[in-house]
Amino acid sequence: MIKIFNLNDVISIKDFQKKDIEFILNEAENLEKIAKSQEFSDELAGKILGMMFFEPSTRTRLSFETSMKKLGGNCVGFAGSSASSVSKGESLADTSKMFEAYSDALIIRHSLEGAAKFISDIVDVPVINAGDGAGQHPTQTLLDLYTIKRQFDKIKGLNVALVGDLKYGRTVHSLAYALGMFDAQMNFVSPDELKMPKETLHDLKKNNVKFHETNNLKNVIDEIDVLYVTRIQKERFPDEEEYSKIKGAYLINHDLVKGKDLIVMHPLPRVDEISTDVDNTKYNKYFEQAFYGVPVRMAILKNIIKNKF
Amino acid sequence: MIKIFNLNDVISIKDFQKKDIEFILNEAENLEKIAKSQEFSDELAGKILGMMFFEPSTRTRLSFETSMKKLGGNCVGFAGSSASSVSKGESLADTSKMFEAYSDALIIRHSLEGAAKFISDIVDVPVINAGDGAGQHPTQTLLDLYTIKRQFDKIKGLNVALVGDLKYGRTVHSLAYALGMFDAQMNFVSPDELKMPKETLHDLKKNNVKFHETNNLKNVIDEIDVLYVTRIQKERFPDEEEYSKIKGAYLINHDLVKGKDLIVMHPLPRVDEISTDVDNTKYNKYFEQAFYGVPVRMAILKNIIKNKF
């Protein structure tokens, strides 16, 4: 196990080496008791996390805020609707320089792919990408990996099905890449219209990652360890009809998973892609997954801010 | 005096036994110096209060935030306008499970009666009801009682007039119930259209609480100790004309209270039901009442979170 975290910014999961990910997953496990308020820390007392949410994001925003505050730090920033009033015509570069003046680390969500990278090049404080359009959302990937590792105590050799919208779903692209690094096998289960992009498949092949594509979940349900479901997002569709046709086609319910040896995960929010009859079963790991966002983000914040000082 | 607070959630004043209320009022008095920054506490350091304000509420929100922060804790959440973006079609149950993952206690305001109870049934962290539609707002009732007790050093035997909108006013229903528990006498003073609901009167009778109804404040002004005024809320009226007719009819001014031996209370915000010529007199207790929200909510937060750990 390495002793230090080398990254200055968290922009893309592709910037992580396998040992960087292992370090963060290990740190997260150490921080779980603090995340659950069973232990106390003020390691980041006096430190400020600047939050630039140009797009609304409740889950990611709240879990970063919680993570910072559980370590004794605090947050300043803006979110969503107030973003426009922030700028008064100001450039993204100038807004970022302002936040740099007030913060010990920055977290940014923006609709434009590349926004976080752009900012990390012009400010001296650490920058964390909390989602840049169709681009990356690396801390989501880390908490997904952490959830799997906490359940199985390993990732290598597991069989993971990624189900639903694999075309527009930012989450699954990064996760497939990362699972490949850890020698998991993957099944990509989606309607033909929403298959994993060729580019992502190409990357995986280049890295000798084993995967299989299908449009029928039943073909693979008996052999998988993890059923990772994604929301089919209405707003990604140009056409209401296309959305209606597909919606519900990949519904996960208790009947489907009953008697199987697998867990169900979901980045949330869910609409109706997982039936609530799964909620009170052992298959449900999606609420725990949401909680794991806290220790994982604590691990990131603690180490990236510590590196700066 | 009992030594512990037994409730796991604060949903309705009806869940409180008299000894629970006495415990909180006593605790609030102990915490007043911290509320005034004359003493310091970090008893809730590292603890996070999740704030789910589906309806805007500045006073309640700010006083809960202040209470949590004065005890060394911190808050995460959303309020009002951003609430819709929270859900993206997510169910109230799922949103609550998310907040549970991030928080050591939850506070919720919602337009639907029963929302807080519903949430308390599905999450493991303590839930505090900060107003559920026409339902309950128990911490308002507790701070109202505290204000009276701080003034008279007792509640038993006092004569309290509840004035204004007794039909739609959530505050007065709970307060009448609680005053009954403490053997106060009550006068319900309202226009005929806005009388206390039959159901509330029935409850009071069942508990042998003494009350009297009138539409003329002058009939009772000489015999009361507390004049509790409520805002006649325009938004509760289906009809602008009905509102205009009644508005101002129950105006409290200095002439009315001059020479009387009583205090004036109001849950705030006031519009024009109390004339500002009362503000700088000894009768005015409504601003102090607002402050008392802090020690009372500190007492709730401290004990309900302590019970969890």
Place this chain on the structure above:
Amino acid sequence: MIKIFNLNDVISIKDFQKKDIEFILNEAENLEKIAKSQEFSDELAGKILGMMFFEPSTRTRLSFETSMKKLGGNCVGFAGSSASSVSKGESLADTSKMFEAYSDALIIRHSLEGAAKFISDIVDVPVINAGDGAGQHPTQTLLDLYTIKRQFDKIKGLNVALVGDLKYGRTVHSLAYALGMFDAQMNFVSPDELKMPKETLHDLKKNNVKFHETNNLKNVIDEIDVLYVTRIQKERFPDEEEYSKIKGAYLINHDLVKGKDLIVMHPLPRVDEISTDVDNTKYNKYFEQAFYGVPVRMAILKNIIKNKF
């Protein structure tokens, strides 16, 4: 050097004696290491700053929040869009009394000149004016002075050009007044339509302050130490055409300042009055100026809250 700060409120730079300003600038220098997270303080632990932003203000709001939190304190309040829901028809006086109940100090931004003074007359906690319409914004002036003093180690005898909109620019009126107290010389550089108001000039003359007016920056560029640029705010103009004509006429770029012995300042946000080709030069002090808002506001908060207890 005096040892104490005498002001109870920070409403106008005109309330400051020279020694009060010197005290704050000196304190700010002591607090810089904390502002940069090189040292730690929890001097304001348990203290709450109430933030009443009736108008949106990201820069001022964030730097006050950062300042409070870097000293271990915390903040409650509202900003901009949610302001209307705060009041529900409540008077400014009542809203202020509510905030007084929750806070150890208040900061207010309001569109009406005199709003901060009005509030400071009715509440007992310290009040800080964060901009009242066309009126004052004293902490901006203090951080402007601090930026100059940090650069030149003095203010006396410097030659400062205030450039751009000198008519509507709240910032420059207060700054001119304060620079006069410190015996700086001033050049007021503006189009004829946007000259410094007669009233301000009259004040300066009365105090024997040396100043010079011109509409051509080139006349003075060789002799100045500080080039203080202000945004020409579209929203201040009754007429789009007038705005278009002037916009860009006073553009500062690298060609203009190259080889000169001066620094460029700007209260930010900038739109296009300073070309980005100045950003990576030694002339750029506007980003540092933004940072200096933190130690200066820390100095104000620390001393004004300390005075209260």
